[in-house]
Amino acid sequence: MSPHAAASRQTSDETQPLDADVPASQQEASRMGGSEEQSPPSCASLPSFPPHSPSLSSSPLCQHSPPALENLLDLFTPPPVERLDWSMAHDAGVIVECLRADTLDNEISGNKAWKLRLPLARALSEGCGIISCGGGWSNHLHALAAAGTRLGIATHGLVRGHPEAPLTPTLADARANGMQLSFISRAEYKQRDQEDFAARHGDGLWVPEGGGSIDGVAGLAPLAEALVAPLAGSPAPQLVLLACGSGTTLAGVLSTLGERDGLRVVGVPTMNHGDQLYHRVRRLLAESGGSEQQTPEWGLWLGAQAGGFAKAPAWLIDFIQRFEAETGLEIEPVYTAKLFAALAHHLANGLIAPGTRVRVLHTGGLQGRRGYPALNLA
Structure with missing residues (x-):
């Protein structure tokens, strides 16, 4: 079913919890930095941009003054960090903190603000619009449309699906924020990495799906620093966890932090074939x-996809409801629920040493909960 072919996503009992069939030793398929280098194939990307922007105040975004700019700049202040009161962490003797990037804005949510900040700066500087792509529940398109309307930047979303289908609430929001929506077939959408893909559909600065570009990597620098900043009177985290879709946020964190003794960064893929990430x-x-030799030790925890991207079997919905009732932290099925479910599995199986301080990135995306009826019952 096309992601926007219905106004809600469906849950399923097809998949099993993380620890149902796969041994714990196989579920942590970690790869460390410093492994043998391969020659990566080149892929279509934006023109070269500095890998590390020194600060937002020196970027083109601050050299223009649309009416909403001051409010938009507030998004790039460090998000708050909260220690979770979670029985699973207590039982394992592990300290779990959460970087609450979800709290900064209802529309330009979580890590999306940082992945978009340099493309937005460039669009303002060049006086052009932005064209991008995504599915019917895309957090990326939702955030891009909101940022565009606040800054006076025209936005165009290429949506995988059929124009006659009802708009999802996500796409309705995007259209209300002025985004032009064009619906394209799955076959055409598979060509989104081709160099001429965007040009076939109109003019504008091309931003790949999910903000997955070198601009997206560079824009994440402030968020990466906040991820490892210690709370007052406490040591810095030893383990940083984040959910992964396009891999841009993980790459941005690794590229920014460089080599750091005593720190491990782990990405949790949320879709099938996560090993390709x-x-x-x-x-x-x-x-x-960047270079893998200049990153912290890093790896991937495989096995948390719960049947595939945006799938939410009954056990995951149950986990969300129990987790939220205990911790008071709202999460969503696509990214953050699978991230915390993976962490819960590692805690329950003694795979994280007691005394470890874990910092989890909450990437927002709570608007997507509207696609899961079981989470919206009164």
Whole structure:
């Protein structure tokens, strides 16, 4: 079913919890930095941009003054960090903190603000619009449309699906924020990495699906620093966890932080074939001027996809409801629920040493909960 072919996503009992069939030793398919280098294939990307922007105040975004700019700049202040009161963490003797990037804005949500900040700056500087793509529940398109309307930047979303289908709430929001929507077939959508893909559909600055570009990698620098900043009077985290879709956020964190003793960064793929994400992250690091030899130790926890991207079997919905009731932290099925479910599995199986301080990135995307009826019952 096309992601926008219905106004809600469906849950399923087809898939099993993380620890149902796969041994724990196989579910942590970690790859460390410093492995043998491969020559990554080149892929279509934006023109070269500095891998690390020194600060937002020196970027073109601050050299223009649309009416909503001051409010938009507030998005790039460090998000708050909260320690979770979670029985699973207590029982394992592990400290779990959460970087609450979900709290900064209802529309330009979580990590999306940072992945978009340099493309937005460039669009303002060049006086052009932005064209991008995504599915019917895309957090990326939702955030891009909101940022565009606040800054006076025209936005165009290429949506995988059929124009006669009802708009999802996500796409309705995007259209209300002025985004032009064009619906394209699945076959055509598969060509989105081809160099002429965007040009076939109109003019504008091309931003790949999910903000997955070297600009997206570079824009994440402030968020990466906040991920490892210690709370007052406490040590820095030893383990950083984040959910992965395109791999851009993981690449941005690794590229920014560089080599750091005592720190491990782990990405949790949320779709099938997550093992391929390792090669995409390596490619993004190479294209943005980074090197695996200049990153923290890092790896991937496989097995958390719960049947595939945006799938939400009954056990995952149940996990969300129990987790939220205990911790008071709202999460969503596509990214953050699978991230915390993976963490819960590792805690329950003693795979994280007692005393470890874990920092989890909440990437927002709560608007997507509207696609899961079981989470919206009164």
